Amino acid sequence: MTLLSKRNINFAAQITNCLIMKNHTTCFLKRLALILLVSSTISTATAQYYSGDHTFDGEHKNELSGSLTTGNNIITGPAIGNTWHYKHYFNSHWSVDGGLNTQYTKQLYGIKGKGEYHLKIRSFHMFASAEYMFNHYHMFNTNENIGNMSVRFERGYWDITLGGSLIGYNMMGDHYTEPLTLTFGAHATLRPRTHHWNVGLLFRNYDDFYYENWNINWGLDFYWRLKPQWKLFGEFNVRPAGSMSQLASKYETTGKVGVIYRWR
Amino acid sequence: MKKQTTYILIISALLAASVMFTSCEKVSPQGVLIGNTSVDDRVKQSLVNFSAFEVAWDKSLPDTVLEYSFIVGSDSHITNDPGRLEEMLNIGIDSGDLFFCHLGDLADTKAEYYSNTEMVIRNATEKWMDKNLVPYTKENGDVYIDTLLYEDPYTGNLYYKNNYFIFPSALPFYPVVGNHDITHNGWALYSRLFKTSFYEFTVKVGGKYDRFIFLDSANGTLGKYQIDEIENGFFQRDKKDIRNTFVFTHTNIFRPSLNEFASTYCREEMYYILDKLADWNTTIMFYGHVHAWDERDFGNVHHITMPSMNFVDHPNGGDDLLVRITVTGDHEYKMDKVGLHSKERSKTELEALGYYVTTK
Numbered sequence: 043m044t045l046l047s048k049r050n051i052n053f054a055a056q057i058t059n060c061l062i063m064k065n066h067t068t069c070f071l072k073r074l075a076l077i078l079l080v081s082s083t084i085s086t087a088t089a090q091y092y093s094g095d096h097t098f099d100g101e102h103k104n105e106l107s108g109s110l111t112t113g114n115n116i117i118t119g120p121a122i123g124n125t126w127h128y129k130h131y132f133n134s135h136w137s138v139d140g141g142l143n144t145q146y147t148k149q150l151y152g153i154k155g156k157g158e159y160h161l162k163i164r165s166f167h168m169f170a171s172a173e174y175m176f177n178h179y180h181m182f183n184t185n186e187n188i189g190n191m192s193v194r195f196e197r198g199y200w201d202i203t204l205g206g207s208l209i210g211y212n213m214m215g216d217h218y219t220e221p222l223t224l225t226f227g228a229h230a231t232l233r234p235r236t237h238h239w240n241v242g243l244l245f246r247n248y249d250d251f252y253y254e255n256w257n258i259n260w261g262l263d264f265y266w267r268l269k270p271q272w273k274l275f276g277e278f279n280v281r282p283a284g285s286m287s288q289l290a291s292k293y294e295t296t297g298k299v300g301v302i303y304r305w306r
Numbered sequence: 307m308k309k310q311t312t313y314i315l316i317i318s319a320l321l322a323a324s325v326m327f328t329s330c331e332k333v334s335p336q337g338v339l340i341g342n343t344s345v346d347d348r349v350k351q352s353l354v355n356f357s358a359f360e361v362a363w364d365k366s367l368p369d370t371v372l373e374y375s376f377i378v379g380s381d382s383h384i385t386n387d388p389g390r391l392e393e394m395l396n397i398g399i400d401s402g403d404l405f406f407c408h409l410g411d412l413a414d415t416k417a418e419y420y421s422n423t424e425m426v427i428r429n430a431t432e433k434w435m436d437k438n439l440v441p442y443t444k445e446n447g448d449v450y451i452d453t454l455l456y457e458d459p460y461t462g463n464l465y466y467k468n469n470y471f472i473f474p475s476a477l478p479f480y481p482v483v484g485n486h487d488i489t490h491n492g493w494a495l496y497s498r499l500f501k502t503s504f505y506e507f508t509v510k511v512g513g514k515y516d517r518f519i520f521l522d523s524a525n526g527t528l529g530k531y532q533i534d535e536i537e538n539g540f541f542q543r544d545k546k547d548i549r550n551t552f553v554f555t556h557t558n559i560f561r562p563s564l565n566e567f568a569s570t571y572c573r574e575e576m577y578y579i580l581d582k583l584a585d586w587n588t589t590i591m592f593y594g595h596v597h598a599w600d601e602r603d604f605g606n607v608h609h610i611t612m613p614s615m616n617f618v619d620h621p622n623g624g625d626d627l628l629v630r631i632t633v634t635g636d637h638e639y640k641m642d643k644v645g646l647h648s649k650e651r652s653k654t655e656l657e658a659l660g661y662y663v664t665t666k
Contacts, residue, residue, distance in 0.1 A: 116530040117578050148574065182577040209573075213580055214605040221564040255568035257526070283345075284485070284526020284557070284570040291344045291525040293572040 102131040102160075109275070109300020111145065116283075116293055118181070121147040125250055125298065135160050143251040149180035152251040167196040171205075177251060186211045188253050192225050198234040203227035203246065207253040223255055229263075238267040249279060249296075256285040257293070265302075273302040343493040345522050345529030348483065352502035352522070353535070361474045363507035365404065365460040372512050375401075375632040377644060378554070380409035380594030381614035383486060384419050386656055386663045388426045389648045390615045394628055395430040395479065397644060399437060403630065404460065404509065406477075409594030409612055410484025410524065410556030415492030418662035424472060424499055425661065431470040431477040439465060439476070473501045480507075483524045484556040484594060504532055506541055509633075514549040516633060517541070519586070523557040526570035528579070536582065549636045550589040558593040558611045562600035583607045589637050599626065615646055623647035 107127045114120050123145030131137045136159060143152035154175035161168045175188040192205025205225035211218060227246030233239065241264045247254040261279035268274055281294040367374060379394045391412075398406040413419040439456035442464055456467050458476060465476050483503040487496045497503075503522035508515045519541055522532060559576055561568050569576060583591055584605045593611045597619055600611035614620070615627040625645035632640040653663045 115572075115574070116527065116533055117574060150574070179574060179577050182574075182581040184577045184581070186573070186577075211577070213577065214584055216604045218560065218602075218604060220568060221561050223568050252573055254572065256570050257572060281572060283529075283572060283575070291346065291527050291529050293527050293575060 102134055102137070103304040104131055105129045105302050105304050107275075107300055107302040109298045111296060111298045113279075113294060113296030115148075115281075115296075118147050121145055121296070123148070123150070125300070127250075141250065143177075150177060150251075151180065152177040154251065165197060169194040169196070175251065175253075182213070184211055184213045190225060190248075190253055194227070196235065199232075200228070200230040202229075207248075209253060220255075223253065225253060226258070240265055244277075244279075249281075254281070257282055258285065268301075271304050273304070275300055275302060343488055345525045345527060346531040348488075348493060348497075348522055348524070349504045349529065349532045349535065351497065352504045355497075355501040356505055359474050359501065361502075361505070362461055362463055363474070363478070363480075363505075364510070365478075365507065366462070366510040367404075367460065367512075369512075373632060373634045374404040374509065374511065375630050376405045376407060377401075377403050377628050377630045378407045378409065378592055378610075378612060379615045379628045379646075380592075380612035381411040381484065381597055381616060381619075382408065382413070383411055383614065383616040383618065384413035384423050384426075385416075386419070386422065386653070386661065387617065387650050388413075388419075388422045388661070389651060390617065390627075390646050391423065392426045392430070393646050393648045394615065395426065395477075396433070397628070397646075399430065399434050401630075404478065406479050407518075407520075407554055407592070408479070408481035409554060409592055410482045411486040411594065411614075412481055412484065412496070414486055415488075415490040415495060416664065417495060418664045420495040420499065422661045427472055427475065427477060427479065427499065428470045430479070431472075431475055434477045435465065435467055435470070439467060472499050480505075480518070480520060480554070482520050482554050482556050483522055485524045485526070488524050504535070508546065511549075511633070513547070514636075515546045516550040516552070517548050517586075519551065519553045521553065521555040523555040523571070526557050527572070527575060533578075541586070548587070550633060550639075551586045552631075553583060553586070553588055553591045555592070556594050558595045558600070559591075560593075560600050560602060560604070560609055560611060562596060562598040562611060566596040566598050580605050580607075589639065590631065610641075617650040620646070621650065623649070 105128070109125050111123045111125055112121065123143065125141065125143045127139060127141045129137055129139040136157070139156040139158065141154045143150070152175060154173060156171055156173040158169050158171040170193050171191070173190040175190070177186040177188070178184075179186065187210045188207055190205060190207040192203050194201055194203040203225065207223045207225050209220045209223060225248060227244070227248065229242050229244045229246070231240045231242040233241070241262065244263055245258055245260050247256070247258050249259060259279055259281050261277060263275070263277040265273050265275040276299040277297060279296050280292055281296065283291045283293040377394065377398045382388070382391045384391060395406060413423045435456065438459065440459050442455040442457040454466050456465050457463070458465065463476070481500055483493070483496055487493065503524070504520065506517060506519045508517050521528060528536070557570055559569050559571065559579065571579065584607065588607045590608045590610060593609070594614075596611060597614035598611065599613045600609070602609050610629065612629065613624070613627055620627060623646045626643035627646040628644035630642045630644050632642070634640060656663050
């Protein structure tokens with residue numbers, strides 16, 4: 043039904059024009075969008091989406107999201123789970139976000155809470171956040187506590203996140219807190235944030251329920267606003283092992299598809 | 307003006323990048339950014355080589371000997387002068403250590419540097435064989451005398467004394483592969499000498515066994531194939547009366563301080579390894595990679611991250627660049643730090659000794 047909407051027919055017509063008018067810059071971008079969309083559609087067989095940072099699209103509305111996660115990693119092989127988030131806005135500046143994560147094959151269970159302050163600085167949107175996350179890795183009888191403070195800068199087509207994490211874990215009666223770990227994220231999108239669909243390219247050392255050390259994930263994400271209240275989203279994420287000269291082996295390929303409901 | 311500044315910055319960056327890459331003989335950024343082999347491939351190749359060469363490194367000590375020692379070094383990053391590895395092996399052979407372990411990043415990846423490494427190994431093999439091998443006199447209960455044939459008293463392996471094979475070498479030198487050993491097709495150079503990155507051996511002492519496990523973490527992961535092998539019981543094949551387990555790998559788990567790189571294992575894999583070490587009832591786990599000392603007890607295992615032993619980090623050497631572990635009993639050992647103090651030799655000296663000297 044959605045695929046036959048007028049908007050999509052127009053988009054398909056534009057893409058067709060693009061394929062004929064090969065030299066036009068806008069058309070090039072749209073062709074690229076088509077390729078990325080097709081790629082992400084294929085990859086959503088194992089797709090994942092990072093839903094923690096719902097990008098600001100001009101309105102502060104409370105949101106609830108649910109998603110299915112699937113993937114494959116070197117320890118457990120195929121993995122499947124689900125993630126839930128609720129984001130509540132107190133006003134145009136302050137919001138809180140709570141999340142739950144269950145990954146059955148990995149026997150990994152997580153909860154988190156995040157407070158965020160939003161400030162518009164000229165053409166930037168700045169989001170300063172503080173987050174606490176708890177993960178229980180049942181297979182290894184390990185409890186992990188993470189505290190993170192980050193600042194995210196958003197503009198129309200990109201955002202950058204910088205921050206730091208303190209990660210501690212308990213195992214067999216012993217505890218270790220790692221020295222402060224850098225948090226880094228970069229994300230660029232094909233369309234402006236207010237657009238009804240988007241595809242993005244991401245590099246970052248974190249996801250919804252983990253903060254990595256020196257390993258930089260990369261992947262594609264997308265969303266499609268189906269109705270004013272409903273948004274489909276997805277992500278394909280490669281979690282490498284190692285960094286720099288170690289990068290020949292991957293640790294995990296994961297994916298997520300889900301929906302976000304926004305109160306109007 | 308702003309545009310001009312931007313253009314100047316872009317041109318400067320491009321020029322800097324050009325100078326950086328053209329001043330290096332290996333211009334492919336792939337070697338800098340990405341290791342050329344995956345850990346899965348290396349482990350598969352290691353297992354094939356290990357069985358093909360019929361490697362027998364299990365050792366047995368005489369009934370009267372109840373303790374022994376081994377030394378461990380890390381990150382030698384050998385270039386023109388392999389002096390620090392030479393010094394480590396000389397110390398070990400002269401002191402009567404049973405064997406010598408290296409935690410990876412053995413040599414930087416150039417054929418010449420591996421040739422220099424090979425020379426050191428050959429020289430040390432000759433020295434070790436001269437000191438330790440005994441004439442072989444018996445075969446199948448009969449008196450048998452071959453003046454050229456000698457026996458390793460610990461493994462029972464037979465050698466002709468003038469054959470200094472690199473692999474399987476008579477020299478009890480046991481390295482693991484590091485990330486610098488796999489860039490720029492380095493595994494081809496490394497594996498020519500050492501053939502394997504995933505292996506084990508045991509030492510029989512007082513009727514029990516100490517187990518030594520060597521894991522390939524050069525890519526910052528053990529990889530699926532290695533983990534599958536571990537889970538399928540690779541190290542439990544002939545489960546004997548294990549007294550101690552010592553594990554060696556390159557990539558660290560614990561971070562010595564804020565100034566050093568964090569561990570590059572993904573989080574779950576880190577917990578998997580820590581859990582597995584506890585399963586194995588590990589006595590000590592050794593790591594390298596970050597070129598800094600760290601020592602701690604975690605999960606009933608003693609974890610030691612070793613400093614580097616190379617000339618760049620320690621031009622004047624240091625008193626704590628190696629450790630010697632003297633194993634005295636069940637989870638009982640003595641640890642001593644051992645110094646390396648040799649200085650980097652001149653080009654003329656190195657060439658006179660037959661080493662290859664190239665522009666670094």
